[in-house]
Amino acid sequence: MTDEVQVMDADWLEFHPSPKTPDFKLPAGAVDAHCHVFGPSPEFPYAPERKYTPCNAGKDKLFALRDHLGFARNVIVQATCHGRDNRAMMDACREAGDLARGVASVGPDISRDELADMHEAGVRGVRLNFVKRLVDATPREVFLSIAEKIQEFGWSIVVYFEAADLEELVPFLKQLPGIIVVDHMGRPDVTKGTDHPDFQRFLQLMEENENIWTKVTCPERLTVAGPPYDDVIPFCRTIVDRFEDRVLWGTDWPHPNMKSHMPDDGALVDFIPKIARTAEQQRKLLVDNPMRLYWA
Numbered sequence: 067m068t069d070e071v072q073v074m075d076a077d078w079l080e081f082h083p084s085p086k087t088p089d090f091k092l093p094a095g096a097v098d099a100h101c102h103v104f105g106p107s108p109e110f111p112y113a114p115e116r117k118y119t120p121c122n123a124g125k126d127k128l129f130a131l132r133d134h135l136g137f138a139r140n141v142i143v144q145a146t147c148h149g150r151d152n153r154a155m156m157d158a159c160r161e162a163g164d165l166a167r168g169v170a171s172v173g174p175d176i177s178r179d180e181l182a183d184m185h186e187a188g189v190r191g192v193r194l195n196f197v198k199r200l201v202d203a204t205p206r207e208v209f210l211s212i213a214e215k216i217q218e219f220g221w222s223i224v225v226y227f228e229a230a231d232l233e234e235l236v237p238f239l240k241q242l243p244g245i246i247v248v249d250h251m252g253r254p255d256v257t258k259g260t261d262h263p264d265f266q267r268f269l270q271l272m273e274e275n276e277n278i279w280t281k282v283t284c285p286e287r288l289t290v291a292g293p294p295y296d297d298v299i300p301f302c303r304t305i306v307d308r309f310e311d312r313v314l315w316g317t318d319w320p321h322p323n324m325k326s327h328m329p330d331d332g333a334l335v336d337f338i339p340k341i342a343r344t345a346e347q348q349r350k351l352l353v354d355n356p357m358r359l360y361w362a
């Protein structure tokens with residue numbers, strides 16, 4: 067607990083207060099495989115080293131959204147505003163029991179007992195973040211030592227980077243053990259089109275490395291055209307069509323650092339059938355793949 071009042075950034079956009087009921091009916095057992103909890107502070111204070119101070123967005127609101135949209139489960143990814151203090155995420159996982167899994171952020175000094183405690187809470191992965199506006203850089207050998215430590219727990223690794231950094235990161239990604247999940251398709255520049263070498267390099271990486279998965283998420287972040295995000299569809303479709311057994315989907319609620327607009331989460335769910343066009347693709351994206359990765 068802290069007595070410090072942590073006021074959200076002046077330009078912070080709060081999550082949508084009343085998302086629509088989606089027209090798309092999610093398959094039974096669907097997983098929102100990328101979402102966060104923020105605080106609430108002061109119960110779960112934000113980390114001193116954070117790059118932003120968000121609005122509070124705690125577990126109760128996340129679970130209400132899950133039920134409203136028709137999801138059965140959540141994968142709660144540690145947000146950088148909480149640094150390596152995973153308590154808010156773990157508390158949400160414990161509360162949800164089998165209905166949530168977590169992805170943590172840890173340092174090289176993490177002990178086996180701490181990892182075991184996280185595993186017991188429902189954590190099944192760590193996130194390695196390369197996005198400079200979100201975190202201070204971590205040396206690659208530190209990330210590699212963390213990746214080795216989690217192997218005995220059978221966890222996977224989430225990586226977050228910007229498209230421009232992919233080329234330089236490829237050798238490192240190839241060194242990582244286990245399954246690697248790339249956030250938001252490696253954040254392609256959608257103005258360049260799917261034929262651009264940057265996106266083709268990402269496809270090639272997935273083609274050549276069967277342990278690399280990706281989240282076909284965040285059209286609201288990648289779009290230039292704005293809602294309903296038609297300019298992002300070809301990127302998601304290309305990946306779902308080629309790698310339907312290695313894709314995940316999530317809302318990204320409560321949508322940290324959105325500056326242009328705040329998406330309606332119900333409308334985001336309605337985006338799904340535009341990128342996964344058959345019932346089989348939808349079942350793999352929303353149920354089979356996340357269940358295999360996080361609940362097996």
Ligand code: 0GY
Nearest residue numbers: 144145146147200318322323
């Ligand atoms: C996302 C994207 C962002 C932020 C974070 O942990 C975070 O702070 O993930 C972002 O600002 O692009 O995946 O939620």
